[in-house]
Amino acid sequence: MANYFNEEFETLPRAALEALQLKRLQATVARVYANVPFYKQSFDAAGIKPEDIRSLTDLQRLPFTTKQNMRDSYPYGLFAAPMEEIVRIHASSGTTGKPTVVGYTQKDIETWSELMARSFMAAGAHKGDIIHNAYGYGLFTGGLGAHYGAEKLGASVIPISGGNTKRQIMIMQDFGSTVLTCTPSYSLYLAEEAAAEGVDIKSSKLRVGIFGAEPWSEAMRGEIEANLGLDAIDIYGLSEIMGPGVAIECIEEKHGLHIWEDHFIPEIINPETGQPVAEGEKGELVITTITKQGIPLIRYRTRDITSISYAPCACGRTHGRIARMSGRSDDMLIIRGVNVFPSQIESILVRIEGVEPHYLLIVDRKDNLDTLEVQVEVDERIFSDEIKVLQTLARRIEKEIKDMLGVTCTVKLVEPKTIQRSEGKAQRVRDNRKL
Incomplete structure (x- = not known):
């Protein structure tokens, strides 16, 4: 028998769920039309008024919202609530160094906390658990999102955040952690480091791992479960939503x-046409928020590729199920939970004297952690200079990328004209991870 945090809503019959969706959709559309100039303009341009939304299928008449729209409205242009009602601001990295900004009212925080508590419960966590939260705290939504959900569940939460792996292992053992939340790659790194310290992590009290913020495969689930001795559960979210x-x-x-x-x-x-695909078919996930107050989003294009099924689930929950993300419809990379666009790195490189605008990003997974190598051409004068000059330049680029994007990389400076040219779209990324 499944355990529910909010059984009434988690098991609503489809007809009742869809009736609730329509009611909340209509209220949200009216709210953004009245309070967000961007939506008023885009709805007017499409010839649609809030009162035209009479059924859930009418949602398809509304225009999409994109990440670019959020950038263009930086920082608060898409907020539907006045700043005096915004109690929290989070942000994710943007492609030009400017982050994508989201705001939460007190009600939004309560909703988020409940949905995370629901998620913990669906994953098999409960009130008596000790949740070891190794997601990063800060502007990234992972740490505080999981933290508030754990508290709402009534569990004990250890706000350990990321890094300092040896200390994590000690605390996990000493504090009796039963649930682990972090990126899937970090969980394997924890297992490796524990083994190196002579600690058998499988004999710990860990029972469930809730892993997200980066793509991972079914094969990786098997590896995590074998190495940590727990049930590995996939969680999905994005700061914009x-x-x-x-x-x-x-x-x-x-x-x-x-x-x-x-x-x-x-x-x-279909990411090319924008038209809906049949149930079970792969395509781009689009999400409309229907209870958010701070920054409601209408038909937000996530760029994540998945499919959806409404077939009944043995757990009794009536909400549709999306498949594990199988890719992106844009060129965004997720490296150790950080969103990275090639264009972000390009914007850093073009500002540095002596560096050519030809580069290649090589993403790999070594010792179960993502690695990023940035190969970049330098001009003849720099390349023929002494090795110390090259090393200084490489370190400077690494530091600028770390400071701007929050991701650690290795920079390899290469001779002019050694990175392959393309007549069409430049191939900027080589992703060697087996996802």
Whole structure:
């Protein structure tokens, strides 16, 4: 028998769930039309008024919202609530160094906390658990999102954040952690470091791991479960929509992630045409928020590729299940939980004297952690200079990328004209991870 945090809403019959969605959608559309100039303009341009939304299928008449729209509205242009009602601001890295900004009212924080508590419960966590939260705290939504959800659940939360792995292992043992939350790659790194310290992490009290913020495979799930001796559960979220807890696998099935449809309306579209695809077909996930107050988003294009199924689930939850993300419809990379666009790195490189605008990003996974190598051409004068000059330049680029994007990389300076040219779209990325 499944454990529910909010059984009434998690098991709503589809007809009742869809009636609730329509009511909340209509209220959200009216709210953004009245309070967000961007939406008033885009709805007017499409010839649609809030009162035209009479059924859930009418949602398809509304224009999409994109990450570019959020950048163009930086920082607060898409907020639907006045700043005196915004109690929290989070942000994710943007492609030009400017972050994508999201704001939360007190009600939004309460909703987010409940959805994370629901997610923890679906994953098999409960009130008596000690949750070892190794997601990063700060502007990134992972740490605080999981933290508030754990507290809402009534569990004990250890706000350890990321890094300092030896200390993490000690605390995990001494404090009796039963649930681990972090990126999947970091969980394997923890297991490796524990083994190196002579600690058998499988004999710890860890029972469940809730892993997200980066793509991972079914094979990696098997590796994590074998190395840590726990149930590995996939969680999905994105800061623009809320943060973690938009969707999660249930521990009963571990087959598709329940998306909380009383708060989000998912669509799967053909990324080229923008038209909906049939149930079960792969396409780009589009999400409309229907309870958010701070920054409601209408038909937000996530760029994540997945499919959706509304087939009944053995756990009894009636909310649709999205498949594990299988890629992106844009060129964004996720490296150790950090969103990185090639254009971000390019914007850093073009400001540095002696560096050519030809580069290649090589992403790999070594010792179960993502690595990023940036190969960049330098001009003849620099390349023929002494090795110390090259090393100084490489360190400077590494530091600028770390400072701007928050991701550690290795920079390799190469001779002019050694990076392959393309007649079409330049191939800027080589991703060697087996995802």
